[in-house]
Amino acid sequence: MDLSHASLNSITVRSASLAELVALATDRGFGGVSLWRDTYATIGADAAARATRDAGLRVTSVCRGGMFTHGTAAERRIAWEDNLRAVDETRALGADCLVLVCGGAVDGDLARARGQISDGIAALLPYAEGAGVKLAIEPMHPMMIADRSAITSLAEANDLLDELPSPSLGIALDAYHVFWDAALEREVHRAAGRLLSIQVCDWVLPIQGQLSSRGMPGEGTIDLSAFVALGRAAGFEGLVEVEVLSDRWWREDPTITADAAVAGLTAI
Amino acid sequence: MDLSHASLNSITVRSASLAELVALATDRGFGGVSLWRDTYATIGADAAARATRDAGLRVTSVCRGGMFTHGTAAERRIAWEDNLRAVDETRALGADCLVLVCGGAVDGDLARARGQISDGIAALLPYAEGAGVKLAIEPMHPMMIADRSAITSLAEANDLLDELPSPSLGIALDAYHVFWDAALEREVHRAAGRLLSIQVCDWVLPIQGQLSSRGMPGEGTIDLSAFVALGRAAGFEGLVEVEVLSDRWWREDPTITADAAVAGLTAI
Numbered sequence: 244m245d246l247s248h249a250s251l252n253s254i255t256v257r258s259a260s261l262a263e264l265v266a267l268a269t270d271r272g273f274g275g276v277s278l279w280r281d282t283y284a285t286i287g288a289d290a291a292a293r294a295t296r297d298a299g300l301r302v303t304s305v306c307r308g309g310m311f312t313h314g315t316a317a318e319r320r321i322a323w324e325d326n327l328r329a330v331d332e333t334r335a336l337g338a339d340c341l342v343l344v345c346g347g348a349v350d351g352d353l354a355r356a357r358g359q360i361s362d363g364i365a366a367l368l369p370y371a372e373g374a375g376v377k378l379a380i381e382p383m384h385p386m387m388i389a390d391r392s393a394i395t396s397l398a399e400a401n402d403l404l405d406e407l408p409s410p411s412l413g414i415a416l417d418a419y420h421v422f423w424d425a426a427l428e429r430e431v432h433r434a435a436g437r438l439l440s441i442q443v444c445d446w447v448l449p450i451q452g453q454l455s456s457r458g459m460p461g462e463g464t465i466d467l468s469a470f471v472a473l474g475r476a477a478g479f480e481g482l483v484e485v486e487v488l489s490d491r492w493w494r495e496d497p498t499i500t501a502d503a504a505v506a507g508l509t510a511i
Numbered sequence: 512m513d514l515s516h517a518s519l520n521s522i523t524v525r526s527a528s529l530a531e532l533v534a535l536a537t538d539r540g541f542g543g544v545s546l547w548r549d550t551y552a553t554i555g556a557d558a559a560a561r562a563t564r565d566a567g568l569r570v571t572s573v574c575r576g577g578m579f580t581h582g583t584a585a586e587r588r589i590a591w592e593d594n595l596r597a598v599d600e601t602r603a604l605g606a607d608c609l610v611l612v613c614g615g616a617v618d619g620d621l622a623r624a625r626g627q628i629s630d631g632i633a634a635l636l637p638y639a640e641g642a643g644v645k646l647a648i649e650p651m652h653p654m655m656i657a658d659r660s661a662i663t664s665l666a667e668a669n670d671l672l673d674e675l676p677s678p679s680l681g682i683a684l685d686a687y688h689v690f691w692d693a694a695l696e697r698e699v700h701r702a703a704g705r706l707l708s709i710q711v712c713d714w715v716l717p718i719q720g721q722l723s724s725r726g727m728p729g730e731g732t733i734d735l736s737a738f739v740a741l742g743r744a745a746g747f748e749g750l751v752e753v754e755v756l757s758d759r760w761w762r763e764d765p766t767i768t769a770d771a772a773v774a775g776l777t778a779i
Binding site: 348349350351352353357384385386388389390395396398399402422423424425426446448449450451452453463464465466 | 618
């Protein structure tokens with residue numbers, strides 16, 4: 244993969260500041276970066292937009308909005324206001340999309356969680372449309388159903404899009420979350436024209452913590468070349484993000500981690 | 512749940528010998544036990560059959576056959592011969608079924624792994640039919656796709672049964688592996704008449720090792736009452752197994768672990 248078609252996700256080099264992230268990305272020829280919101284929390288989205296724009300970097304996504312499944316009315320209100328802010332920041336950054344991590348089935352009631360997610364997206368969508376911001380539902384690995392997202396397959400994300408048709412609503416597709424799915428090829432075809440983000444990392448064992456046991460592209464068992472080709476065939480024309488949540492790689496110096504990401508991407 | 516409708520899986524009380532397992536089960540009023548093959552490796556299946564029969568315990572399943580995805584011809588031959596032995600042992604034990612853990616996509620080639628699994632079951636099936644032994648395909652959690660099973664959903668298991676129709680082939684349905692699936696209810700209905708085993712444990716976080724981070728019924732987020740009712744509505748009339756692979760519970764004395772299993776089952 245040509246790095247001008249790739250984006251460095253901030254969480255891959257978690258300890259880097261925004262300025263450091265921008266330098267890591269430009270030094271290596273990345274076409275863009277993806278920003279977790281903590282990277283610009285202190286300087287604000289407008290300053291972050293200037294920093295990335297001045298460096299010629301596209302902002303491929305902002306992570307994250309969502310978390311629609313909180314239990315109490317007070318919690319839901321806090322999440323709602325946070326989602327409005329996330330949309331505003333995504334607009335300020337001119338990012339391709341705001342990734343929605345939809346929220347887990349905290350109490351085990353999957354049907355209720357999925358209903359809350361559908362309702363939550365429907366409520367947020369007009370605000371995003373008004374801001375010209377695209378929301379990207381991210382189906383997440385089933386091992387994250389209790390703590391991160393009750394949307395555990397691309398089929399479910401496609402179902403939500405059928406239910407809530409809007410040019411401002413699409414899908415963020417991360418290889419790690421969906422590669423295991425026997426229906427993946429069929430559902431990626433169904434997602435044609437809906438893919439707002441494609442992310443890569445690799446599946447490595449053992450799982451030590453369901454969130455941050457991931458590997459660099461090439462370290463594990465996912466056929467990432469086939470995965471990216473599948474997304475391209477479904478019309479995705481954006482940059483491919485390398486997003487690696489890894490306790491192991493987070494212990495390294497960010498320059499080493501960024502170099503490993505480059506090596507992994509280049510082999511795709 | 513009335514314990515006469517429940518079965519104590521040997522792995523739940525891993526350090527117990529077969530004699531201890533039988534005593535743990537009969538003392539608490541379990542209707543049966545499920546045996547991992549290591550429990551009777553030293554005394555043999557015939558002696559294990561006498562021990563369980565004399566105690567009035569039904570053997571609900573034997574764990575495991577399968578592992579069809581080994582790479583080399585030599586590995587496949589070893590697995591094949593082991594599968595024949597597993598069928599013989601299941602027959603000797605008079606167990607309801609032999610659970611098939613089908614094998615992971617070791618090299619990341621999911622399509623190839625799934626083909627090997629289909630071929631492997633097709634090859635083993637006549638031998639099982641001749642022995643009067645039922646084989647139970649166990650769909651496993653997607654986090655086990657690389658090391659345990661490339662069959663990651665009940666839909667895939669149902670597809671395999673459509674492909675290989677036989678009264679000697681069915682499904683082992685473990686709540687832990689399938690509870691997250693948005694298509695679960697539909698697929699359990701589709702599995703009506705095919706369910707040879709129902710197993711329960713609970714989903715607890717964090718995942719520290721993808722194999723043995725499970726919880727006792729009631730400790731986690733799975734609605735096990737609804738799960739068992741779904742299986743019963745699909746015609747399952749056997750005993751419900753409590754199968755808890757848990758580093759945490761394995762550290763306890765088996766009597767304490769068995770008591771916890773009883774408490775969990777009673778609340779379902």
